[in-house]
Amino acid sequence: MDNLSDNLIAGPMHAAIKSASWIRQMFEEGNRLREEVGAENVFDFSLGNPSAPPPKEFQDALIHAAKESTPQDHRYMTNIGRLDTRQFMAESLQDVHGPGLNADHVIMTCGAAGGLNVFLKSVLNPEDEVMLLKPYFPEYLFYVGNHGGKTVFVDTDEDFQPDLEAIKASLNEKSRVLILNTPNNPSGVVYSKTVVDQIGSIIEDHAEKIGRPVYLVMDEPYRRIRYCDEQHPSVLQSCRFGIVISSFSKELGLAGERIGFLVYSPQLESPETLVSAMSVATRTLGFVNAPAFMQRVLLECATACVDLSQYKLHRDMLYQALTEFGYKMPRPDGAFFLFPKAPGGDDLAFLDVLRKFHVLCVPGRGFGTPGHIRISYAVPTETVERAIPLFKKAIDAQRNS
Ligand SMILES: Cc1ncc(COP(=O)(O)O)c(C=O)c1O
Numbered sequence: 236m237d238n239l240s241d242n243l244i245a246g247p248m249h250a251a252i253k254s255a256s257w258i259r260q261m262f263e264e265g266n267r268l269r270e271e272v273g274a275e276n277v278f279d280f281s282l283g284n285p286s287a288p289p290p291k292e293f294q295d296a297l298i299h300a301a302k303e304s305t306p307q308d309h310r311y312m313t314n315i316g317r318l319d320t321r322q323f324m325a326e327s328l329q330d331v332h333g334p335g336l337n338a339d340h341v342i343m344t345c346g347a348a349g350g351l352n353v354f355l356k357s358v359l360n361p362e363d364e365v366m367l368l369k370p371y372f373p374e375y376l377f378y379v380g381n382h383g384g385k386t387v388f389v390d391t392d393e394d395f396q397p398d399l400e401a402i403k404a405s406l407n408e409k410s411r412v413l414i415l416n417t418p419n420n421p422s423g424v425v426y427s428k429t430v431v432d433q434i435g436s437i438i439e440d441h442a443e444k445i446g447r448p449v450y451l452v453m454d455e456p457y458r459r460i461r462y463c464d465e466q467h468p469s470v471l472q473s474c475r476f477g478i479v480i481s482s483f484s485k486e487l488g489l490a491g492e493r494i495g496f497l498v499y500s501p502q503l504e505s506p507e508t509l510v511s512a513m514s515v516a517t518r519t520l521g522f523v524n525a526p527a528f529m530q531r532v533l534l535e536c537a538t539a540c541v542d543l544s545q546y547k548l549h550r551d552m553l554y555q556a557l558t559e560f561g562y563k564m565p566r567p568d569g570a571f572f573l574f575p576k577a578p579g580g581d582d583l584a585f586l587d588v589l590r591k592f593h594v595l596c597v598p599g600r601g602f603g604t605p606g607h608i609r610i611s612y613a614v615p616t617e618t619v620e621r622a623i624p625l626f627k628k629a630i631d632a633q634r635n636s
Contacts, residue, residue, distance in 0.1 A: 251377065257601055265595050278594045278622040279614065283420065285571070286613040287546060289488040292539035296532045308531050312524050314517040315510070316343025316496075320530040320537075324496055327538050331458075332469045332479070335501035342497045342513055343525035346490075347456045350480040350497040351378045352520060355412070357512035358450060359384040363411035368397055370574065370602035372420050372454070384411070388603055394565035395422040395574070397430055399437065406441045412450045413438060415470070418457040421602045421609040422574040423550075423567020425461060428468040435473030448476045456482045456495070459540045461569035462547045475502035483533070485570075488541045494529040546571050549612035549619050556623045560630050573610045574599065578633045582608055588633050592625040 236242070241249070261281050269277050300308075315321070321338040329336055344350035355365070361383040367375055368389050379386050389405045392398050402413065415434070417426040435451060442449040453470035458481060461467070470477035482495030497513070499506055517524065553573055554566060564575035577585035582598040582605055589596060589608075599607030612619060 247380075251380075254376070257598065261595060261597060264590070268590070268593060268595070272593055276593055278592075278618050278625060280610045280612065280618075280622070281595045281597050282613070283572075283611050284613060285485045285488050285490055285541070286615070287488050287541035287543070290536070290539045290541055292536040293487055293489070293532070296535035299535060300528065300532045304528075304531070309527055312527060314514040314524050316341070316525050317527075317530045320533055321496075323534055323537060324498075328479075328498065331467055332471045332498070333501075336471075336498065337501075339506075339510075340498050340501055342510070342517070343530055344480075344482075344495045344497050344517070345493040345522045345525055346484055346495040347454055347480050347482040348374065348378070348495075349493065349517075349520075349522050349525070350482070350495050351375070351414075351452075351454065352381060353513050353516045353522070354450075354452065354478060354480065354497060355379060355382040355384060356516040356520060357509060358448075359411060362409060364407070364409045365411060366402070366405050366413040367603070368402075368415065370395065370419075370421050370599060370604040370607070371414075372416060373601050373603075375414060385409070395419065395424045397426065397434060399430075399433055402434060403437055406437075406449075408445050410441065410445070410449050412452055414452045414454055416454040417468070418455075418461050418567075418569020419572075420457065420570050421572050421597070421599070421607075422565065423570045423572045424565050425463060425465055425568045426468055428466055428473075431468035431470055432473045435470065435477065438474050438476060442476060450476045450478055452478045452480060454480050456485050457570040459486045460543065460546065460571065462543070462550060463568040465568065471498060471500040471502070475500050475504075477502075483529075483537070486540050487536065489529070492526060492529050494526055494533065496525075545616065546612065548616065549614070552619055552623065553610065553612055553626075557626055560627045562626070562630065571611060571613045573612065574602075574607050575610070577606055577608050578630045579636075580606055582606055585629070585633060588636075589625075589629045591632070592629050594622055594625050594629065 321341040324341045325336040359382045363384050364387045365379045365384045366387045368391050390401045438449050438451045451474040477500040479498040484490035562575040597609040
């Protein structure tokens with residue numbers, strides 16, 4: 236058989252493998268380096284895996300739920316999730332999203348990723364456009380592609396804040412979804428309530444103009460991973476087509492458990508078909524329902540959060556040291572990333588310089604913004620301490636080259 240290896244998979248998957256290959260390359264490069272110089276001498280800031288352990292409330296809830304578990308807790312259930320968990324989520328989210336929320340507005344999902352796929356499957360017609368602000372979380376490209384949508388990239392300002400004029404200019408008859416993400420991966424910046432309110436009005440006006448809903452999605456798995464007093468914006472209040480998608484991957488450190496949720500705005504009129512579509516999509520995408528045991532566990536720990544002190548310490552140490560050395564970036568007030576400009580302007584070239592000092596980061600081009608590097612500080616404190624002088628050596632080496 237000719238080209239067996241090529242023909243084992245579908246054509247579009249070749250492109251998917253290729254576009255995901257820089258992540259693999261980094262991973263392989265990291266392994267190679269670890270073998271060469273020893274794991275303790277490699278400073279890997281490339282991973283987005285939360286390092287803060289789940290809080291004690293989670294351990295207690297886990298043990299309690301395991302002891303109390305009944306056969307019913309492990310069976311198939313309504314596709315959108317347990318009623319008591321959805322009720323609990325609605326109540327616990329009222330401090331951010333207002334008193335109008337109830338269980339009907341909440342759908343439990345397999346992480347934020349599952350929520351995004353269920354939602355996009357439910358609302359996208361072929362060629363419908365999904366707008367992403369640059370820099371964006373790269374997996375969005377796959378999720379939009381999974382459901383036949385087309386991605387449209389929208390510039391942000393130099394501090395990676397939304398540019399309202401650029402958003403307006405990106406809208407047309409095919410616009411269907413705008414995805415926002417705050418606190419942001421990869422930039423770490425947070426959006427204000429004022430700017431999200433303004434975007435909400437732009438989206439509502441445009442929906443009116445084209446005569447069909449345009450959704451404003453806030454992907455917020457880092458909502459409580461923040462280090463500033465700025466109130467988290469409620470997209471559900473800013474826009475009647477507002478959708479929150481979130482998870483416990485970062486806030487409870489449960490990325491591997493695949494538990495998350497979606498909430499639609501109580502202002503949305505006639506939501507029944509959207510809910511039915513999301514229920515069917517949860518089933519037909521093969522999720523069937525969000526993990527049953529985790530839904531049960533959340534009843535006792537959903538409002539807890541990982542200890543943020545280590546993330547904040549790393550943010551402070553790195554932001555202060557790197558800006559002193561001459562790296563340029565907006566202050567990251569949330570998530571666990573810094574996204575400085577690559578000294579010299581070329582992200583790949585600067586990653587090579589960093590690699591010489593055994594420091595690994597991710598190129599900004601993977602997030603739609605070449606010329607930057609992403610530094611994930613979800614790492615041990617010792618890694619941060621030992622790497623800081625190496626970031627200095629790298630910028631000096633680049634200057635002297
Ligand atoms: C911005 C953003 N959205 C969504 C996700 C997916 O998270 P989850 O583990 O909840 O599916 C991630 C994970 O890193 C993320 O950074």
